Amino acid sequence: xxDAPAPSSAADPDAGPGxxxxxxSDGRGSLAEQYDALLLDLDGTVYLGGQPVRYAVExxxxxxxxxxxxVYVTNNASRPPAEVAASLTGMELxxxxxxxxxxxxxxxxMLAGSHPAGSPVLVVGAPWLAECVEQAGLRPVRTFADxxxxxxxxxxxxxGWPQLAEACLALRAGADWVACNVDSTLxxxxxxxxxxxxxxxxxxxxxxxRPRVAxxxxxxxxxxxxxxxxxxxxxxxxDRLDTDIEAGATAGLPSLLVLTGVSxxxxxxxxxxxxxxxxLAFDLRGMLDPRRAVSLAGPAPEVAGWHLTADGSEVTVxxxxxxxxxxxxxxxxxxxxxxxxxxxxxADLALLAAVVVTAWRTGATEVRAGDGAAETALRxxxxxxx
Numbered sequence: 145x146x147d148a149p150a151p152s153s154a155a156d157p158d159a160g161p162g163x164x165x166x167x168x169s170d171g172r173g174s175l176a177e178q179y180d181a182l183l184l185d186l187d188g189t190v191y192l193g194g195q196p197v198r199y200a201v202e203x204x205x206x207x208x209x210x211x212x213x214x215v216y217v218t219n220n221a222s223r224p225p226a227e228v229a230a231s232l233t234g235m236e237l238x239x240x241x242x243x244x245x246x247x248x249x250x251x252x253x254m255l256a257g258s259h260p261a262g263s264p265v266l267v268v269g270a271p272w273l274a275e276c277v278e279q280a281g282l283r284p285v286r287t288f289a290d291x292x293x294x295x296x297x298x299x300x301x302x303x304g305w306p307q308l309a310e311a312c313l314a315l316r317a318g319a320d321w322v323a324c325n326v327d328s329t330l331x332x333x334x335x336x337x338x339x340x341x342x343x344x345x346x347x348x349x350x351x352x353x354r355p356r357v358a359x360x361x362x363x364x365x366x367x368x369x370x371x372x373x374x375x376x377x378x379x380x381x382x383d384r385l386d387t388d389i390e391a392g393a394t395a396g397l398p399s400l401l402v403l404t405g406v407s408x409x410x411x412x413x414x415x416x417x418x419x420x421x422x423x424l425a426f427d428l429r430g431m432l433d434p435r436r437a438v439s440l441a442g443p444a445p446e447v448a449g450w451h452l453t454a455d456g457s458e459v460t461v462x463x464x465x466x467x468x469x470x471x472x473x474x475x476x477x478x479x480x481x482x483x484x485x486x487x488x489x490x491a492d493l494a495l496l497a498a499v500v501v502t503a504w505r506t507g508a509t510e511v512r513a514g515d516g517a518a519e520t521a522l523r524x525x526x527x528x529x530x
Contacts, residue, residue, distance in 0.1 A: 181375035185382035193333030199433020221298025247359030269298035309456035325359035462514030
């Protein structure tokens with residue numbers, strides 16, 4: 145059994161951004177003041193199913209006013225930048241097509257670098273993907289009979305067996321293969337639905353081949369965004385550990401995970417090192433208020449009021465200096481992601497980060513409440529169901 149130190153909450157304005165960040169080393173001010181660009185994911189971070197995520201619009205606009213320029217970097221291959229920008233402006237966000245980067249642009253650039261101009265490329269995806277193929281100097285086709293030299297695959301709700309069958313024939317005949325992304329799910333207001341990665345997986349099963357991947361977790365989209373903005377202190381912001389956060393690590397950039405989309409607090413416990421975010425927040429308000437974001441890197445002092453022990457696969461949390469009780473002593477809805485009290489949010493985030501970093505350092509995969517007060521607090525952090 146090991147007593148494990150825990151990270152300090154970003155509620156402390158002197159807490160630095162942690163390892164992996166060159167910005168704001170003095171730790172003062174909000175994330176929006178420390179970084180000059182926000183490389184924002186869209187689905188699950190800014191909106192869900194066409195509806196803005198709570199607090200997203202006002203947080204992004206206030207961050208812009210503080211000097212952090214937002215650029216939207218999305219794996220979604222179904223819509224062109226101008227259409228995405230129009231959707232964002234319809235949500236009262238300031239955006240032009242120059243502020244949006246999509247995975248088809250990166251995918252077709254990869255193909256153009258590998259094949260002569262005019263080469264036929266079989267498109268499995270939306271019309272925007274076919275348009276990108278044409279803009280890259282290649283010829284979009286839809287059937288194996290057109291003798292494609294490559295297959296490019298991106299998300300489209302219209303993709304079905306006929307489209308996959310044409311791609312399967314081309315791949316078995318030796319065609320190159322580039323996937324815009326391999327996100328297995330797509331977050332919507334109805335829940336998680338099959339993403340492009342699910343369709344890619346069908347072709348992997350049918351061919352035993354694997355594609356080159358253009359979008360996140362690769363770094364191409366992030367590199368393009370940084371270059372386009374001329375940013376020197378960019379921050380990657382997203383809701384998925386396996387795409388957004390991993391892409392940040394691949395590109396050597398600091399990242400902020402928000403718990404508004406796919407990845408959960410429980411999944412963060414067992415995230416591999418290459419998917420460790422620099423910062424954690426319940427939502428995008430964490431970009432503005434230092435109390436609403438916490439560093440997952442750097443020094444690890446104890447969290448006031450709590451005692452953490454790691455024993456095998458478990459991290460046990462108990463109230464420090466208080467007799468254990470089986471009855472929760474606090475309202476479990478008084479804090480956590482929906483709390484208006486920023487100080488309570490800071491306390492909850494500090495505990496969440498403490499448990500997560502302890503699990504990373506000890507190899508623990510589960511968390512257990514040692515008393516009623518801990519059970520209530522852990523429910524607020526979403527580490528326990530209830």
